[in-house]
Amino acid sequence: MSATAPVQSEELYSPEHLADPHPLWRRMMHDHPIFFDEISRTWIVTRYADVAEVFRDHETYANGPYERSTGVVFGRTILQMGGIEHVQQRSIVAPEFVGRRLEAFAPAIGRAIDALIARFGSAQPLDLVAWFTTWLPINVIVDMLGFDLTGREDVFHRWYSEMMDGLAPRAELRAKGIAAHEEVCTFVDPQIAQRRACSGPDLLTRLVEAEAGGRSLTDDEIKSFVSLMLVAGGETTDKAIANLWWNLLRVPEALAEVTADPALLDAAFTETMRRDGPVLYEARDVTRDVEWYGTTVPAGSVVRACLGSANSDETVFDDPRTFTLHRSDLHLGKELRNGGPYPNDLAGHLGFGLGKHFCLGYELARAEAVLGSQRLLETLPNVRPAGELPPLVMIRSFRAAQTLPVTYG
Numbered sequence: 001m002s003a004t005a006p007v008q009s010e011e012l013y014s015p016e017h018l019a020d021p022h023p024l025w026r027r028m029m030h031d032h033p034i035f036f037d038e039i040s041r042t043w044i045v046t047r048y049a050d051v052a053e054v055f056r057d058h059e060t061y062a063n064g065p066y067e068r069s070t071g072v073v074f075g076r077t078i079l080q081m082g083g084i085e086h087v088q089q090r091s092i093v094a095p096e097f098v099g100r101r102l103e104a105f106a107p108a109i110g111r112a113i114d115a116l117i118a119r120f121g122s123a124q125p126l127d128l129v130a131w132f133t134t135w136l137p138i139n140v141i142v143d144m145l146g147f148d149l150t151g152r153e154d155v156f157h158r159w160y161s162e163m164m165d166g167l168a169p170r171a172e173l174r175a176k177g178i179a180a181h182e183e184v185c186t187f188v189d190p191q192i193a194q195r196r197a198c199s200g201p202d203l204l205t206r207l208v209e210a211e212a213g214g215r216s217l218t219d220d221e222i223k224s225f226v227s228l229m230l231v232a233g234g235e236t237t238d239k240a241i242a243n244l245w246w247n248l249l250r251v252p253e254a255l256a257e258v259t260a261d262p263a264l265l266d267a268a269f270t271e272t273m274r275r276d277g278p279v280l281y282e283a284r285d286v287t288r289d290v291e292w293y294g295t296t297v298p299a300g301s302v303v304r305a306c307l308g309s310a311n312s313d314e315t316v317f318d319d320p321r322t323f324t325l326h327r328s329d330l331h332l333g334k335e336l337r338n339g340g341p342y343p344n345d346l347a348g349h350l351g352f353g354l355g356k357h358f359c360l361g362y363e364l365a366r367a368e369a370v371l372g373s374q375r376l377l378e379t380l381p382n383v384r385p386a387g388e389l390p391p392l393v394m395i396r397s398f399r400a401a402q403t404l405p406v407t408y409g
């Protein structure tokens with residue numbers, strides 16, 4: 001392959017890049033696999049193998065950036081922890097999010113889906129984002145935790161979006177985010193006390209009672225974890241389901257396939273997480289000088305691992321921008337936290353990260369996407385875009401469909 005034009009930092013902020021990041025990412029993967037962005041003063045790695053390396057080598061690439069974002073807004077959480085502290089916290093909470101224990105929450109997912117669908121009425125066109133994906137993940141988490149959503153749906157959504165906005169380093173947004181977490185604490189405090197006095201069948205009780213290695217969570221840790229769940233499990237899952245539907249509406253053969261055989265929704269979700277996973281970058285602090293392609297990245301720098309480009313690395317995935325439910329190079333089943341190796345030389349997508357901090361909610365997100373989409377297919381026969389499908393939009397480290405107007409029947 002011949003060299004492409006040198007990349008300038010400004011290009012990362014250009015309207016062309018925001019509209020479609022892949023041409024620039026391709027040039028970066030090809031000619032600038034390590035790139036210093038003068039504007040954000042961060043190093044960017046774009047190739048699949050390099051992104052995986054950053055996630056795997058947690059000694060060299062530490063989770064300090066979360067101390068300066070989530071840590072400030074809602075306190076110390078698993079995301080910013082390392083070493084034994086992280087292992088301990090993860091062992092306490094992770095079992096609740098996989099296998100049988102997660103399956104026990106299937107009714108909560110079903111309830112949230114049904115309640116949203118019941119509101120559709122006969123409205124056409126129907127915006128799947130405004131009526132469905134925006135609400136589902138938070139409503140599910142709130143129900144799982146055992147909180148009463150009645151009359152408070154807007155409040156939970158405001159808390160989560162203010163905490164989310166507060167992750168940006170702007171004083172007024174930070175202050176609002178911190179205030180929202182304080183409101184979460186005021187709401188959750190008596191609920192914790194109640195669960196300590198009397199167990200219930202909900203996730204909050206499990207968080208109160210869970211222990212590993214003789215240690216359980218303190219009240220502050222539980223409150224921070226509740227806020228983390230809202231933030232880490234809200235916007236991400238909302239956008240992943242929106243992007244799944246964006247692809248189904250854009251590729252009629254795929255929509256026809258999942259309509260004929262809804263079991264294929266699992267593959268459609270995995271392929272969406274690869275082609276259009278909503279999270280584009282994760283940042284790490286570099287703890288020692290490291291050499292990347294002859295360039296020294298000094299200790300103390302911030303490196304950003306670009307999941308968005310890595311999942312479209314053409315040395316790993318053939319024709320990576322094609323959306324198909326029948327890839328022979330992508331592992332379509334359950335994700336592996338360590339990233340493989342998967343059987344038959346298949347590659348996993350990196351949309352949930354990799355290694356120690358691999359997404360805790362990956363099974364929950366998949367369950368919401370698959371069950372929710374199954375119900376949408378049943379409810380909206382012959383669903384199709386109402387007019388031209390709006391493009392995905394890049395905002396901060398996310399890229400997602402902002403609206404999905406459909407008609408049906």
Ligand code: HEM
Pocket residue numbers: 078079080090141228229230232233234236237238240277278279282283351352353354356357358359360361362364365
């Ligand atoms: C499709 C939806 C989702 C996407 C794309 C996503 C993405 C990610 C990514 C990329 C990471 C790794 C972060 C890093 O290494 O810096 C992560 C971690 C995490 N996610 Fe998710 N996530 C999703 C859904 C959820 C849900 C539903 C929950 C829980 C309710 C959740 C909870 C977490 C937590 C707690 C971590 C931190 C784990 C740790 O530090 O050990 N996520 N997620």
